[in-house]
Amino acid sequence: MESAPVSHSIDRDLLDKKKGVEEMAKTSSRFSTRLLIERSAASIIIGLVFFWLAVNIVKSPSQFFQASVIGIGNGVLYALIALGYTLVYGIIELINFAHGDLFMLGGVFAATFISVWFGQDTPSSTGYGVFFLCLIAVMGFCATINVAIERFAYRKLRKAPKLAPLITAVGVSFIIQFIGIRWNGSGPKTWDSVLPAGEFVISGVHIPYTTIISFVVTIPLLILMTFIVTKTRRGKAMRATAQDADAARLMGIDVNKTIAFTFALGGALAGAAGLLFQQTRGVTNYNLGYQLGLIAFTSAVLGGIGNLSGAVLGAILIGLIQGLNDGLPIGLGQQWSQTVVFTILILLMVFRPTGLLGKPMVEKV
Amino acid sequence: MKIPSIKFKKAGKSKKQIDKVFDQSKWIRGFTIVTVAIWVFYAFIVDLLPYVIASFFQKWLPASTVNESLVWVICALGLNIVVGYAGLLDLGFVAFWAIGGYCAGWFMSDFFYQVNIHFGSMAPAEQPGIHLSFWAVLFIGALVCAAFGVIIGAPTLRLKSDYLALVTLGFGEIIPQVFYNGENIGGFNLSNGSKGISPVDNIGLFGKKLGPFDLDWKYLIFVCLAALMVFISLRIRSGRLGRAWLAIREDELAASMMGVPLMRSKLAAYAVGAFSGGIGGVAFATHVNGVFADRFSFSISIILLAMVVLGGMGNVWGVIVGALSIAWVNTTGLPAFGETVNSALGTNINFPSYNFLLFGGILIFMMLYKREGLLPESRLKQIMHEADDSTSNIGGH
Numbered sequence: 001m002e003s004a005p006v007s008h009s010i011d012r013d014l015l016d017k018k019k020g021v022e023e024m025a026k027t028s029s030r031f032s033t034r035l036l037i038e039r040s041a042a043s044i045i046i047g048l049v050f051f052w053l054a055v056n057i058v059k060s061p062s063q064f065f066q067a068s069v070i071g072i073g074n075g076v077l078y079a080l081i082a083l084g085y086t087l088v089y090g091i092i093e094l095i096n097f098a099h100g101d102l103f104m105l106g107g108v109f110a111a112t113f114i115s116v117w118f119g120q121d122t123p124s125s126t127g128y129g130v131f132f133l134c135l136i137a138v139m140g141f142c143a144t145i146n147v148a149i150e151r152f153a154y155r156k157l158r159k160a161p162k163l164a165p166l167i168t169a170v171g172v173s174f175i176i177q178f179i180g181i182r183w184n185g186s187g188p189k190t191w192d193s194v195l196p197a198g199e200f201v202i203s204g205v206h207i208p209y210t211t212i213i214s215f216v217v218t219i220p221l222l223i224l225m226t227f228i229v230t231k232t233r234r235g236k237a238m239r240a241t242a243q244d245a246d247a248a249r250l251m252g253i254d255v256n257k258t259i260a261f262t263f264a265l266g267g268a269l270a271g272a273a274g275l276l277f278q279q280t281r282g283v284t285n286y287n288l289g290y291q292l293g294l295i296a297f298t299s300a301v302l303g304g305i306g307n308l309s310g311a312v313l314g315a316i317l318i319g320l321i322q323g324l325n326d327g328l329p330i331g332l333g334q335q336w337s338q339t340v341v342f343t344i345l346i347l348l349m350v351f352r353p354t355g356l357l358g359k360p361m362v363e364k365v
Numbered sequence: 366m367k368i369p370s371i372k373f374k375k376a377g378k379s380k381k382q383i384d385k386v387f388d389q390s391k392w393i394r395g396f397t398i399v400t401v402a403i404w405v406f407y408a409f410i411v412d413l414l415p416y417v418i419a420s421f422f423q424k425w426l427p428a429s430t431v432n433e434s435l436v437w438v439i440c441a442l443g444l445n446i447v448v449g450y451a452g453l454l455d456l457g458f459v460a461f462w463a464i465g466g467y468c469a470g471w472f473m474s475d476f477f478y479q480v481n482i483h484f485g486s487m488a489p490a491e492q493p494g495i496h497l498s499f500w501a502v503l504f505i506g507a508l509v510c511a512a513f514g515v516i517i518g519a520p521t522l523r524l525k526s527d528y529l530a531l532v533t534l535g536f537g538e539i540i541p542q543v544f545y546n547g548e549n550i551g552g553f554n555l556s557n558g559s560k561g562i563s564p565v566d567n568i569g570l571f572g573k574k575l576g577p578f579d580l581d582w583k584y585l586i587f588v589c590l591a592a593l594m595v596f597i598s599l600r601i602r603s604g605r606l607g608r609a610w611l612a613i614r615e616d617e618l619a620a621s622m623m624g625v626p627l628m629r630s631k632l633a634a635y636a637v638g639a640f641s642g643g644i645g646g647v648a649f650a651t652h653v654n655g656v657f658a659d660r661f662s663f664s665i666s667i668i669l670l671a672m673v674v675l676g677g678m679g680n681v682w683g684v685i686v687g688a689l690s691i692a693w694v695n696t697t698g699l700p701a702f703g704e705t706v707n708s709a710l711g712t713n714i715n716f717p718s719y720n721f722l723l724f725g726g727i728l729i730f731m732m733l734y735k736r737e738g739l740l741p742e743s744r745l746k747q748i749m750h751e752a753d754d755s756t757s758n759i760g761g762h
Contacts, residue, residue: 095527156733163454164732166527167674170456170667171728178721186718290663294538297531335546342535349532350520 042351056328062204063329071323072316073211073280076218079315080273081296083225083308084146084266090306091242091262092158097169098149100293101176102267106142106274107284108184110134111191114279120194127194131279135217138275139268146267147260155256173290180286188285195279210280221272222312225265229308238262242306291338295322298345304355313356318344392595400588403431408581424701426693428580429652434692435587436649441672441688442594442681443641448670449678449742450598450607451634452614454530457537459665460517461510461639463544465646466656468506470562472497473650487569499568499651503590507643513540514639518632534666541661556658563655587648591685594641598681601637610634611679611744664724668695671724674731677738686740691727695720 057064081103088096113134114120120127153172157165199208229235237258240248249255277292278284299318303310322341326334348355407428411419440462447455470476473486475494483490485498497505521532543550548558556562568575568586575582601607609630612620621627650656668691676687703716731738737746 093527095531153729153733160732160736162527163448163452164736166454166530167670168729168732170670171725171732174667174721174725174728178719178725181718181721294534301528301531336542339539339542339546342539345535346520346532346539349524349528353524353528 038351045347052330053324056324056330060329063327064324065205067323067327068320069205069207069211069323070327071320073208073214073319074323075299075316075319076214077273077277077280077315078292078296078299078319079312080218080221080269080276081292082299082303082311082315083222084270085293085297085300086303086305086308086311087262087266089300091238091259092154092245093162094154094165094169095297096266097166097293098172098176099146099266099270100291100296101173101180101289102142102146102149103270103274103277103292103296104180104284104286104289105145105176105183106138106271107278107288108180108274109141109271110138110275110278111189111284112183113137114194115191121192123194123196131194131275135272135275138271140271142271142274143264143267146263146270150260150263155259173293177286177290180289184284184286186286188283191278191282191284193279193282214276214280217272217276221269225269226308228265234258234261294345295338295341298341298348301345301348301353302355304357307355307357310355310357392599393592396592396595400585400592404581404585404588407431407584424704425697427697428584430693430697432580432584432587432652433649433696434689435584435591436645436652437669437672437692438591438685438688439587439594439648440642440645441669441676441684442591442598443638443645444669445638445673445678445681445684446598446601446610446641447634447638448673449680449684450602450610450614451631452610453631453634454527455533455635455638456530456663456666456670457517457533457535457540458638458642458669459661459663460537460540461513461642462646462649462665463541463656463658463661464510464513465506465643466650466661467544467556467562467646468509468643469502469565469647469650470556470656471495472502472505473499473566474562474564476557476562485569486566487574488566496566499566499647503644503647506647507640510639510643510646511636514635514637514642515632517639518635522628522631534663537663537666541658544661545658547658556656559658561655561657561659563657565650565655568651583652587652590644590648594644595681595685597637597641602681606630606633614679615744667728668724671727675727675739677740677742679744680738680740680742683738683740683742687738691724694723699723 053064081100084099084102085096088094088099114127114130118130120130149172153168154165157168193210195213196209199206201207229238237248237253238261240251240253241255241258241262245255248258277288295318296315299315300311301314302317303312303314305311318341321344322337325331325340326337332340411422414422440458443461444455444458447453447458472495474496475492477495478493480495481491481493482495482497484496485501486496488494488496517533517536521529524532544556545559547556548554548560568583570582570586575586602610609620609625612623612625613627613630617627669688672688672691673684674687675691676685677683699716699720703714706716707713
């Protein structure tokens with residue numbers, strides 16, 4: 001009598017186990033079909049992109065390389081902005097919507113500094129001097145503003161539900177745009193550059209001097225920033241805070257100061273980008289920050305958000321894609337430029353939210 | 366299996382005062398009284414008033430502003446379902462507004478002049494184009510938007526909240542841009558590009574044509590649409606789906622552990638939100654008598670968000686108050702106030718340009734000091750201030 005229920009329960013256990021295994025097999029097969037679909041869709045998209053590039057190279061190689069040069073020139077600017085997004089996201093997991101607008105404000109400041117306060121609008125040795133003076137000034141200016149934003153808008157919300165700081169960031173972005181309208185007017189303004197306007201030609205490809213100058217300014221800044229983040233004490237504190245803010249605080253790191261420093265770093269880079277954009281394109285507008293900010297954010301996501309070299313890689317790639325789309329004979333053309341970038345953003349989010357160089361995300365409970 | 370559902374129902378009934386006062390259908394009486402009073406005032410009384418008072422209303426609260434505010438209310442109620450109920454930050458709501466608007470443009474105008482389809486419309490039968498009845502277009506627009514809501518929502522479901530915001534923002538940028546550049550998509554004129562589609566047909570109501578200036582009747586129609594959205598919001602909120610949304614908003618992981626189907630609930634939130642966006646879009650197209658691609662900008666999404674945040678996320682009445690006040694400030698209040706100040710002080714300040722400051726300021730200050738909004742929903746208030754009580758705060762504010 002006694003053995004019967006026991007054996008019954010064992011049978012049941014076995015049955016349950018069997019069922020469980022079957023279910024697991026089912027779910028895993030479902031996952032693998034999903035993976036298969038994703039993989040194949042991704043490879044089809046990448047294949048189409050390469051096909052498009054190949055057709056264009058064959059059709060007109062000089063135009064292809066010309067578009068690439070323009071694209072990479074833009075990409076360098078995006079890299080400076082994207083780093084600010086990635087730094088801030090890495091440390092407090094906030095998408096700082098206001099970052100692009102900070103870049104815009106940097107551009108307006110640079111224009112005012114060079115053209116209004118110092119009255120420089122032609123390439124000359126004084127002009128170059130003012131340019132470098134302005135580089136330092138605009139970096140300090142944007143760093144200060146970014147630290148102030150962090151202090152007054154974001155610090156209080158660090159432990160609040162995620163929605164709160166995000167909405168605040170959107171609000172800050174609107175306020176900076178308002179400052180932009182007050183300062184720069186509600187339409188675009190054009191400025192004369194102190195940088196030389198010429199270009200040199202390598203086998204049919206025109207390379208403007210301004211692109212070279214963008215590189216000359218950007219690369220040392222990137223090296224400096226990498227040095228700060230990887231080699232200095234402050235950088236170590238930053239990385240520790242990014243990993244675990246509470247643990248970092250227990251280890252004696254001043255978390256507030258470290259986060260403020262991160263914002264300062266990001267702001268300084270955005271300021272430099274603003275100056276470079278204003279001088280190379282010669283235009284400022286209050287809504288530029290919003291557009292370029294989104295492109296830069298896409299770059300940061302493409303590279304893997306939180307990853308510094310990823311942001312630079314992503315920015316160059318996005319710049320390249322945009323340049324090619326705008327400049328190639330067979331392309332969608334400039335009017336679809338933004339759409340292309342946002343489509344990349346959405347595809348990335350769907351297929352690979354971790355980006356190219358990002359680590360896979362683990363959901364924290 | 367029935368026990369938990371009974372428990373839920375009990376918990377739902379013992380909510381705080383706000384929910385109680387407006388419990389279920391009690392609100393309909395007050396809503397109707399206010400609606401009819403405003404309608405009687407604008408349809409009959411305003412014309413009888415002495416000139417000074419009539420011109421005061423003409424300046425500070427014209428009937429067209431009332432109607433436009435109602436369109437904002439409809440859309441804000443939709444966004445409230447996505448953001449306030451389900452806790453999914455949607456920064457691209459303008460996409461649904463645009464799609465709804467273009468549904469009106471396609472099905473209620475001469476735009477597709479190649480064909481000649483008439484169905485219940487007031488337009489003369491020989492007029493080319495697709496002319497459907499306003500009510501049919503309303504339905505079509507809402508359904509198309511709901512479908513797009515699912516399409517937009519589906520890829521974002523696996524994402525964390527901030528990534529989700531970005532993807533919706535991306536869609537909110539792409540869709541208006543498609544319309545803006547849609548003059549020639551592979552030789553096909555989708556949207557008439559930057560010129561827009563204008564005019565759209567008049568609304569037919571009991572055999573009466575409502576032209577652009579029949580604001581009183583349009584007001585009644587818009588109020589009914591808003592009431593429909595209120596009804597939908599409240600009914601769903603107290604049902605199974607609404608409870609699932611609130612659970613997801615409060616703790617996604619715990620909700621999924623309790624058996625809430627995350628995918629289906631989130632998609633439903635997007636679909637219902639988009640549904641009202643579509644209704645708002647069609648209504649707005651008839652209000653301005655056309656659809657124009659350059660109107661659908663990012664700032665519309667943000668203004669809608671500000672409405673939801675100001676009024677109180679998750680509380681229908683708060684959202685309505687927020688939407689009415691912000692829409693009024695945006696369309697009439699700020700320009701009229703600027704005009705008054707400028708003429709009184711002899712200054713020349715462009716007050717409408719301050720709206721960036723205003724909306725940015727509203728978002729920041731509400732988030733910093735009154736995160737739950739002006740008319741908070743009791744549950745949301747608790748969540749929003751949960752962190753303030755916790756002892757382990759990084760910043761030490």
